[in-house]
Amino acid sequence: MRRTFGSFVFVLVAGAIIGALYGLMMNEILDRNWGLKAPIRGAVRGMVVASVAVVLEVWISNSAIGRWQRSLKFRRGVALRVIITCLIIYVALASSHLVLIGDREIYLQWFQNGFAPDFLFALGAGVVIQVMLQARRLIGGRTLTYFLLGRYARPTEERRIFVLADLKDSTAITEKLGDQKALELITGVFLDIDAAIKRNRGVIHNYVGDEIIMSWRDRGPDGNMPLLQCIDEIFQTLSVRQAHYLKKYGVAPTLRLGIAGGPVAVGECGWEKRQVVYIGDTINKAKRMQEACKRHDLSVILDAETARGITMPMGIGIAAVEEATLRGRAEATKMLTLTGPDGNALEALPSLPVPA
Numbered sequence: 001m002r003r004t005f006g007s008f009v010f011v012l013v014a015g016a017i018i019g020a021l022y023g024l025m026m027n028e029i030l031d032r033n034w035g036l037k038a039p040i041r042g043a044v045r046g047m048v049v050a051s052v053a054v055v056l057e058v059w060i061s062n063s064a065i066g067r068w069q070r071s072l073k074f075r076r077g078v079a080l081r082v083i084i085t086c087l088i089i090y091v092a093l094a095s096s097h098l099v100l101i102g103d104r105e106i107y108l109q110w111f112q113n114g115f116a117p118d119f120l121f122a123l124g125a126g127v128v129i130q131v132m133l134q135a136r137r138l139i140g141g142r143t144l145t146y147f148l149l150g151r152y153a154r155p156t157e158e159r160r161i162f163v164l165a166d167l168k169d170s171t172a173i174t175e176k177l178g179d180q181k182a183l184e185l186i187t188g189v190f191l192d193i194d195a196a197i198k199r200n201r202g203v204i205h206n207y208v209g210d211e212i213i214m215s216w217r218d219r220g221p222d223g224n225m226p227l228l229q230c231i232d233e234i235f236q237t238l239s240v241r242q243a244h245y246l247k248k249y250g251v252a253p254t255l256r257l258g259i260a261g262g263p264v265a266v267g268e269c270g271w272e273k274r275q276v277v278y279i280g281d282t283i284n285k286a287k288r289m290q291e292a293c294k295r296h297d298l299s300v301i302l303d304a305e306t307a308r309g310i311t312m313p314m315g316i317g318i319a320a321v322e323e324a325t326l327r328g329r330a331e332a333t334k335m336l337t338l339t340g341p342d343g344n345a346l347e348a349l350p351s352l353p354v355p356a
Contacts, residue, residue, distance in 0.1 A: 012047050019046015022121060029117070049092040086123050094118070143276050147268070152276050155267035159218035160278070161227055161259065161306060162286040163202075165234075166211040168254040168294075177249060185249050186210050192241055193234045200230035205278065215278070218261055221311040228313055228338070231257060231300060235346065254347070258290025259302035261309055285333070288326045292335055296321055299347045304334035315341045 023042020027034050034041075146152055167173065167186060174182040190212055197204060197214055205213045216227045234255070242252045264280035289301045298321065307318055317339040325332045338346040 012050055015046035015050025016043040017046070019043045019049065022046070026117065048095075049089060082127055086127075089121075090119055146276060147274070152266050152268050155265050157263050158266050159261065159263050160215045160282070161218055161224060161261035161309075162213070162215045162264075162278075162283050163227070163231075163257055163259050164211060164213055164283075164286045164290045165255045165257045166209075166290065168256050168299075170210040173251055173253070176251065181249065185245070185251070185253060188245075189238070189253050189255075192237050196230050196233035196237060200226035200233065202227070202230055218309065221309055224261075224310040225313055227259075228310060228316055231338070232313070232316060232346070235299070255299065256290055256293035257300045258286045258288070258293060259300065259306055260285035260289055261306040281328075284328065285326065288333075289335065292321070292324075296337075298337050298345055300338045300345075301335050302338075304336055307336050316346070317343070319343075319345065 020039035020043040023038040023040075023045070026042075027038035167189065170182070170186075173185065177185065186209075190207065193212075194204070200216075202214045202216055205215060207213075216224065218224065238254065245252050260282055262280065262282035262285070264278045264282050266276060266278055269275055269277040285303060289303060292301045293299065301321055312318065318336045319339050321335040321337050323332050323334045340346050
């Protein structure tokens, strides 16, 4: 909630600055001689436009239209979003102009003389906004921020909780569907669970074949609750979408999740394709937890040390799985699984065999 509010304030401030500059520019072009009235009115319009644009953008993104947009190919999706953003900005501009002026004659004059400049401004703003948003999505919102701030210019240490999730029976699914159709299914699954990860403050680091790597910053027991809430939401999403998967692909995909927390080294790496890289035994441990899921036919496994650092949300519990010495470690690790309100192991979906 705090992050959403901060983003909204940032957009309002940016809208006010851009609106003030636009007001000054139009004041000079149209020779209005409004003085300070021009940037003040421009700033107000900028904030109104920014508020309306953000509300509509969020509404569209969270609706069925938004999901359809995200499923489009990159070029089509960007073009459509530019058009929608342009229309949103222009409608907000025209509406704010009408409200602020309140004079029909002056408004008609604006429509005759100011329509074209405002439309071009909206179009240009729409293109710039979407280019920035797409760059942010390609790189990752937080990663882009970290690059700009130079946060990881030098390697540093952080405590994070990593979740490695892969598709159960992916080999059998690929053999049944073929590579292209299987990739389409995997892409659809990751698209479906993306909103839950973002909503619960998770960071997606990479997609590797049928696996997604994500993490949460260790914020203490209560602050780590969103991680488990995210997993519960992911399972609910897969359950809701089960009929869709069966109808389109003939299979109901499930996920296996390995969870482990601890210190990792973080730093920038590469030049041609610069990335923020995480290195440490914590990631290896999460991978061992994921492998244990397959061995025990469970959807989620985490180690006891990580579980002690997370306050369990209502309705979610833990149950012992086994205690074993993991590859590359000297001491035994106690492994646990998550349980639902009924006490049974939390599952993404009932396990369904892949049809031949």
